[in-house]
Amino acid sequence: MIEIPSADRRHLLITGATGLLGSYLVRDLLLDGQPVALVVRGSRRESPAQRVDAQLIHWENELGKRLPRPRVFDGDMTRPLCGLGADDLSWIGEHCCSVLHNAASLNFRGADRAAEPWLSNVSGVRNVLDLVQATDIEHFHHVSTAYVCGLRSGRIAENDLECGQKYGNDYERSKVEAEQLVRAASGPRTVTVYRPSIIVGDSHSGYTSTYHGLFAALRLGHTLLTRVAIGSTSGPALLGLLGIDLTACKNFVPVDWVSAVIAHAVQTPSARGQTLHLTHPEPLSMATLGALIQEAVERFSQAAAADDPDLCDEQWFAENLRTQLDVYRTYFRNDPFFDRSNLEAVAGHIPCPVLDHPTLLRMARFAIEQDFGRLAKPSTLAAKTMSVQVS
Numbered sequence: 001m002i003e004i005p006s007a008d009r010r011h012l013l014i015t016g017a018t019g020l021l022g023s024y025l026v027r028d029l030l031l032d033g034q035p036v037a038l039v040v041r042g043s044r045r046e047s048p049a050q051r052v053d054a055q056l057i058h059w060e061n062e063l064g065k066r067l068p069r070p071r072v073f074d075g076d077m078t079r080p081l082c083g084l085g086a087d088d089l090s091w092i093g094e095h096c097c098s099v100l101h102n103a104a105s106l107n108f109r110g111a112d113r114a115a116e117p118w119l120s121n122v123s124g125v126r127n128v129l130d131l132v133q134a135t136d137i138e139h140f141h142h143v144s145t146a147y148v149c150g151l152r153s154g155r156i157a158e159n160d161l162e163c164g165q166k167y168g169n170d171y172e173r174s175k176v177e178a179e180q181l182v183r184a185a186s187g188p189r190t191v192t193v194y195r196p197s198i199i200v201g202d203s204h205s206g207y208t209s210t211y212h213g214l215f216a217a218l219r220l221g222h223t224l225l226t227r228v229a230i231g232s233t234s235g236p237a238l239l240g241l242l243g244i245d246l247t248a249c250k251n252f253v254p255v256d257w258v259s260a261v262i263a264h265a266v267q268t269p270s271a272r273g274q275t276l277h278l279t280h281p282e283p284l285s286m287a288t289l290g291a292l293i294q295e296a297v298e299r300f301s302q303a304a305a306a307d308d309p310d311l312c313d314e315q316w317f318a319e320n321l322r323t324q325l326d327v328y329r330t331y332f333r334n335d336p337f338f339d340r341s342n343l344e345a346v347a348g349h350i351p352c353p354v355l356d357h358p359t360l361l362r363m364a365r366f367a368i369e370q371d372f373g374r375l376a377k378p379s380t381l382a383a384k385t386m387s388v389q390v391s
């Protein structure tokens with residue numbers, strides 16, 4: 001039976017709308033006609049509403065149609081009740097019966113629990129749960145990560161969480177604690193958990209707005225190629241130097257698919273209460289990725305000229321690698337097998353796009369052409385996004 005929320009409580013409250021996944025979620029849900037309200041913090045230059053507007057303009061340019069403007073609340077998860085005032089809470093209580101908590105810090109390292117990633121991912125979740133309690137929100141949708149499995153190997157069931165595993169970094173631990181808090185919460189009537197693997201760009205356009213995971217390795221290859229003489233390095237050699245096993249496989253998922261699945265699940269009452277692995281059925285080998293990085297930087301990066309006065313030597317190369325080494329060595333370990341039974345039952349009709357060579361190359365080209373986010377803001381990228389084609 002489909003439950004229809006009362007007419008005045010149909011809004012879905014979303015956090016993390018300014019991030020990569022969040023911007024797709026807002027787009028997809030608005031296109032579905034789902035009313036949304038957003039909790040967004042201001043940046044140094046823009047108010048929360050301006051940040052959201054810039055993203056919606058980006059989508060409008062790409063889609064060629066106008067999107068409704070959601071209600072935007074100025075909120076920071078690190079503050080009690082996310083820093084929202086009495087009027088905000090009363091509006092949310094009146095209009096929202098579900099929250100999609102997607103915001104998180106993706107800082108991998110941080111021993112200090114008063115700093116990131118703990119601040120947003122653990123204290124932040126407590127504050128969002130208090131907000132949920134204060135506004136009587138019934139359904140909690142939580143974006144976690146497949147890597148709450150830490151360093152486990154073998155088959156990982158979607159309902160597994162704390163199994164005495166070791167972790168690759170503080171981010172993974174913080175996301176486990178976040179899930180534990182959400183699952184133990186007494187406020188919401190249902191808790192649904194989404195666990196994507198490594199999110200990469202758009203499977204059609206190559207677009208991305210953040211450059212974690214795969215893009216961090218690509219950026220390293222790109223930076224090295226633009227600072228050392230051509231032929232000094234190659235993708236597989238780079239991964240080898242980082243201590244990465246080229247036979248290891250990693251699980252990547254395109255952001256448009258992750259968003260499509262979550263948007264469908266939040267609007268499907270029978271999906272409530274489940275945990276879904278949003279993972280790819282066909283992981284990629286590190287050898288494939290190494291070769292891709294090499295091809296992408298050779299085709300799209302500007303290699304250093306032999307007489308460039310800023311050319312760096314092997315010493316620079318080695319020092320740079322050392323500083324990056326530990327983070328990437330644990331990150332690019334072999335992935336376990338992520339069981340997808342719940343995902344198949346809920347969203348088997350939304351197949352994950354194949355991450356073939358042209359698709360990956362398109363993503364790499366987009367990242368390099370945008371200088372990994374240093375070139376332009378999302379609102380000005382629309383035309384560019386459409387024009388990125390890889391032969």
Ligand SMILES: NC(=O)c1ccc[n+]([C@@H]2O[C@H](COP(=O)([O-])OP(=O)(O)OC[C@H]3O[C@@H](n4cnc5c(N)ncnc54)[C@H](OP(=O)(O)O)[C@@H]3O)[C@@H](O)[C@H]2O)c1
Nearest residue numbers: 016018019020021076077102103104120145196198199210
């Ligand atoms: N990227 C991946 O590979 C990956 C894989 C698995 C799971 N996930 C999960 O997917 C979700 C979205 O990730 P993403 O890749 O879209 O990350 P992202 O692009 O870095 O976006 C993170 C979002 O969280 C917001 N945020 C962080 N701290 C906040 C705070 N204290 N108060 C308010 N907002 C805050 C950010 O706001 P600002 O713009 O203001 O910073 C941004 O909107 C996260 O829960 C993440 O753990 C990501």
